[in-house]
Amino acid sequence: MPKRRGDADDPTNTGLDRVFHALSDPTRRQVVERLGRGPATTSDLARPFDMALPSFTEHLGVLERSGLVTSEKTGRVRTYRLAPQPLEDVNTWLAAQRVLWTRRLDQLDAFLNDLKEQQK
Amino acid sequence: MPKRRGDADDPTNTGLDRVFHALSDPTRRQVVERLGRGPATTSDLARPFDMALPSFTEHLGVLERSGLVTSEKTGRVRTYRLAPQPLEDVNTWLAAQRVLWTRRLDQLDAFLNDLKEQQK
Numbered sequence: 001m002p003k004r005r006g007d008a009d010d011p012t013n014t015g016l017d018r019v020f021h022a023l024s025d026p027t028r029r030q031v032v033e034r035l036g037r038g039p040a041t042t043s044d045l046a047r048p049f050d051m052a053l054p055s056f057t058e059h060l061g062v063l064e065r066s067g068l069v070t071s072e073k074t075g076r077v078r079t080y081r082l083a084p085q086p087l088e089d090v091n092t093w094l095a096a097q098r099v100l101w102t103r104r105l106d107q108l109d110a111f112l113n114d115l116k117e118q119q120k
Numbered sequence: 121m122p123k124r125r126g127d128a129d130d131p132t133n134t135g136l137d138r139v140f141h142a143l144s145d146p147t148r149r150q151v152v153e154r155l156g157r158g159p160a161t162t163s164d165l166a167r168p169f170d171m172a173l174p175s176f177t178e179h180l181g182v183l184e185r186s187g188l189v190t191s192e193k194t195g196r197v198r199t200y201r202l203a204p205q206p207l208e209d210v211n212t213w214l215a216a217q218r219v220l221w222t223r224r225l226d227q228l229d230a231f232l233n234d235l236k237e238q239q240k
Binding site: 016017018020021023024025026029032033036037038082084087090091093094096097098100101104 | 136137138140141143144145146149152153156157158202204207210211213214216217218220221224
């Protein structure tokens with residue numbers, strides 16, 4: 001069987017583990033949504049959340065370690081940017097699932113059509 | 121701002137939390153891949169994994185609580201099926217991120233084109 005992303009022995013596995021884990025929290029998903037609109041500083045990102053800053057920066061750390069965001073410090077200000085590749089990796093995995101799933105439904109359709117033909 | 125899936129106050133949020141969490145593990149992703157090819161029993165699903173059965177059924181429990189799979193027991197045999205809606209929800213969230221991201225790149229393009237025009 002050819003290796004696919006998401007297989008247990010695929011080296012991108014740890015990557016997908018981290019990305020899915022990073023996206024399993026609503027605060028972190030909202031940060032990703034915000035960064036989709038453009039780069040933002042820590043305080044820009046923290047503003048909508050009623051959360052202590054250390055907890056919030058821990059969320060940013062999880063996002064950064066997953067590769068979903070990158071950051072750069074200028075003076076005392078850290079600016080975050082979205083890195084689209086990990087979202088593409090998730091999309092690739094999902095698309096592969098859809099191919100399997102759709103093929104199965106097509107086979108089921110074909111089977112039911114054969115059955116109908118036989119009953120004619 | 122209109123409510124979107126993935127917003128902190130969106131009721132589908134907990135759903136996405138659970139689905140992303142369920143997908144953050146390679147064993148669970150492989151089970152989803154396997155079930156994309158058709159229903160399977162606990163022992164069918166466990167076969168490829170070198171894992172104690174209680175650990176493996178715990179993974180199945182995480183998948184079932186996320187809504188990604190459903191199961192049915194006939195006699196002593198439990199059969200699992202993929203439920204495609206949660207994967208669709210992930211896809212919807214991802215597609216929304218891509219719209220934001222692409223729109224931003226378009227705006228950047230437009231801005232750079234304006235700049236070029238002004239320099240003519």
